[in-house]
């Protein structure tokens with residue numbers, strides 16, 4: 060086995076999801092057969108960070124045209140690296156950046172990425188979610204050539220052995236021409252003014268598409284008020300403009316960890332769960348007993364929110380008197 | 381501008397899905413289907429671009445006969461014509477296989493812009509648009525919320541798009557046409573089909589192409605071997621009874637067991 064793990068940087072350090080992906084790679088090969096890859100215009104620091112772990116080696120893929128990130132630059136550079144190294148598997152963290160280029164990179168090798176993997180069993184057999192988390196699918200690589208895999212955030216706990224001796228670090232300089240880079244990305248900016256800080260809220264009532272219409276929102280607002288909770292929402296509620304985006308919980312919204320997170324009419328898609336899984340106590344109200352939200356809930360009520368929520372508001376008011 | 385929008389038909393969001401007897405796919409017999417939500421946003425973006433700058437909006441979908449219903453819906457909303465790539469073994473193809481079908485059918489049309497949804501609600505691969513771009517040799521940007529044409533020279537246009545990043549961050553990204561954009565939901569407001577639109581859709585062209593005639597490989601690089609029910613991570617206490625009983629029981633639990641009230 061020759062496994063390449065592509066590590067990403069975040070805030071000047073290798074990201075937690077990258078370490079998780081590297082840990083997942085241990086299901087494919089022992090540490091000595093795993094090569095950590097850092098990529099960018101300047102890779103000295105992340106390379107040193109990676110070399111502190113007992114990888115077989117670390118490769119710095121470095122070129123001035125690799126900053127800022129572009130799919131064209133990364134695909135060109137990593138494709139050349141893959142041709143040189145001939146890996147059996149290439150493993151990534153499933154980040155927005157990886158979604159943007161890994162499918163094209165895999166295609167360049169005649170392969171399809173097995174994306175957003177949550178489990179790796181012997182075979183190897185890769186498990187990923189289907190139907191918005193309601194089912195799991197097991198996948199096997201059937202092609203000749205490297206198998207490309209991305210790993211869902213939080214699915215593996217980062218646990219990597221430290222290096223006993225110095226991990227060798229190599230530098231790989233890809234041949235990239237400025238004309239190959241066709242997109243011009245701008246600087247990241249914040250979407251909206253952040254006037255509510257859901258991150259520090261102790262009680263959150265969060266509402267999803269089960270509420271059906273904006274006119275029904277007061278129903279959950281009353282529950283939130285009774286609990287002294289902040290009102291939050293899943294993405295479709297904010298997409299529809301029913302609540303401002305700053306109240307969205309999830310991978311593209313805010314991450315929260317209140318004492319109580321009460322999810323009303325929310326199915327529990329992974330992009331929502333990553334933003335609230337860390338809550339101390341999770342309650343779900345949903346009419347579908349198989350909704351994935353129940354996989355992470357401590358307490359659940361299976362029923363029609365239009366009956367349950369008003370009843371709960373009354374019960375909370377009574378208890379608080 | 382000639383804009384192609386790739387739309388996928390997927391099981392309706394609230395549909396009960398059951399694993400079929402092969403254990404490799406879901407029972408399709410009594411399923412209701414709908415347009416994949418991000419694709420509806422991609423179609424809306426395309427229709428708005430056409431309203432601003434003129435041109436043509438073509439929808440393409442690959443799948444069995446039933447897909448024509450979703451194609452009609454897109455035509456009723458305002459797409460000008462459609463391509464139906466008839467394919468009965470979609471579930472056996474991987475993302476690369478489906479992208480090859482779409483790319484082969486799109487290539488002769490030479491669109492200025494191809495919009496796809498970010499991700500399908502059934503398989504959730506989030507790959508097809510990016511692969512089609514690679515196969516057609518076009519630049520792409522993913523996770524796009526809004527599209528603007530900022531400069532036009534002859535048939536070439538410069539595109540500026542708003543791209544979503546993680547945790548409430550965005551960036552704008554520029555790229556030359558022809559290009560592929562994968563559209564995230566929420567960037568605009570979806571329109572409904574009007575009665576007039578539904579009537580007109582009946583007369584619009586739907587060209588059918590058969591997957592077998594496109595000359596692309598159906599051999600998958602990754603194979604879906606089995607479908608299973610997810611394992612629970614936590615043991616959930618389900619509170620039963622009438623709404624009032626369940627609510628009262630929950631408040632008790634939150635107060636005295638979880639101690640969060």
Ligand SMILES: Cc1cc2nc3c(=O)[nH]c(=O)nc-3n(C[C@H](O)[C@H](O)[C@H](O)COP(=O)(O)OP(=O)(O)OC[C@H]3O[C@@H](n4cnc5c(N)ncnc54)[C@H](O)[C@@H]3O)c2cc1C
Pocket residue numbers: 191266267268269270292293294295296307308309310311312313323324325326327328329330331334344345346347350362363364365393498499
């Ligand atoms: C890149 C990306 C980023 C994303 N980022 C986010 C994010 O940050 N946050 C986020 O939330 N989502 C995000 N999403 C979207 C996510 O995948 C889901 O589509 C979304 O979370 C679904 O929202 P929902 O649960 O409210 O709606 P649905 O999935 O439609 O669920 C509605 C639920 O309500 C229940 N229900 C319906 N009627 C009733 C009733 N009368 N009583 C009780 N229950 C009822 C149904 O059983 C169902 O479970 C993202 C997606 C992508 C691809």
Ligand SMILES: Nc1ncnc2c1ncn2[C@@H]1O[C@H](COP(=O)(O)O)[C@@H](O)[C@H]1O
Pocket residue numbers: 386387388389416418419440441442443470475478495496497498499500501503504505506507508509
């Ligand atoms: N069978 C299909 N027909 C048309 N478009 C498709 C099909 N499958 C995927 N797509 C497009 O590719 C996007 C991403 O799908 P996926 O890669 O399956 O998540 C969808 O939102 C569609 O725009």
